Amino acid sequence: MGTGAGASSIYDGLVSSSLMLLADHQPFCLVDLGLGVGREVVKTFGEFPRDIIITHNHSDHAGDLPVVLRVELAKGHRCNVIGQTQVIERLKTHRVAEHFEQLSAEELADWQAAECGELTALQHGLSIEFYPGVHSELSYGFVIRDHNHHPRLSYTADSRLEDALYETLAKADVFILDARSKPNAWHAAFDEVKPWLKKGVYILGHGLSSQQIDHAFEELPLLKPQQRIAF
Numbered sequence: 001m002g003t004g005a006g007a008s009s010i011y012d013g014l015v016s017s018s019l020m021l022l023a024d025h026q027p028f029c030l031v032d033l034g035l036g037v038g039r040e041v042v043k044t045f046g047e048f049p050r051d052i053i054i055t056h057n058h059s060d061h062a063g064d065l066p067v068v069l070r071v072e073l074a075k076g077h078r079c080n081v082i083g084q085t086q087v088i089e090r091l092k093t094h095r096v097a098e099h100f101e102q103l104s105a106e107e108l109a110d111w112q113a114a115e116c117g118e119l120t121a122l123q124h125g126l127s128i129e130f131y132p133g134v135h136s137e138l139s140y141g142f143v144i145r146d147h148n149h150h151p152r153l154s155y156t157a158d159s160r161l162e163d164a165l166y167e168t169l170a171k172a173d174v175f176i177l178d179a180r181s182k183p184n185a186w187h188a189a190f191d192e193v194k195p196w197l198k199k200g201v202y203i204l205g206h207g208l209s210s211q212q213i214d215h216a217f218e219e220l221p222l223l224k225p226q227q228r229i230a231f
């Protein structure tokens with residue numbers, strides 16, 4: 001849906017880093033719902049899927065969550081928020097606290113928490129397993145596998161380059177990693193991830209505009225807003 005980061009979503013108008021999973025062109029699971037993502041989902045699909053995976057509680061990955069959960073509930077559409085156990089706890093305690101005079105977290109949505117090593121079922125026979133990233137906020141990447149346990153899609157979420165994490169996630173048909181143009185303690189850098197780039201690997205979270213992608217970094221597999229990957 002978008003490729004922005006916290007500052008670039010507010011100051012440059014980019015939609016925050018997020019993905020929509022589609023089957024037969026129908027959206028069935030959103031990955032991250034940060035600043036600007038809610039509007040983009042409404043514009044593109046007209047509605048939210050029930051399943052929403054949240055990788056961590058930064059505003060560019062979860063900032064739109066409280067409003068979307070509340071509005072969807074009022075419409076009779078109760079969302080199911082999926083995440084690693086401690087991330088879900090932070091979201092329930094802090095992110096949705098603006099509703100506590102009226103609704104508890106449990107009343108607001110369903111929350112599906114998974115420990116690392118635990119599989120959580122998604123639609124279409126898929127399952128998700130979370131893996132810890134290394135980031136300035138507790139953050140978890142994931143692998144989504146099909147019914148044969150074949151890894152179809154993986155995403156580091158926000159994380160610096162960690163060999164063990166990358167080795168696990170690189171086995172998926174499509175591997176999406178977080179990297180930035182300049183070195184940073186909490187994100188991988190373009191130069192660092194170059195050895196990991198091969199067919200099926202893409203870079204998200206770079207915070208660059210479509211124009212910058214086309215002109216400054218055309219040799220890198222940088223995802224663009226609204227880009228679709230078929231696999």
Ligand SMILES: [Zn+2]
Nearest residue numbers: 058135137158
């Ligand atoms: Zn982050």
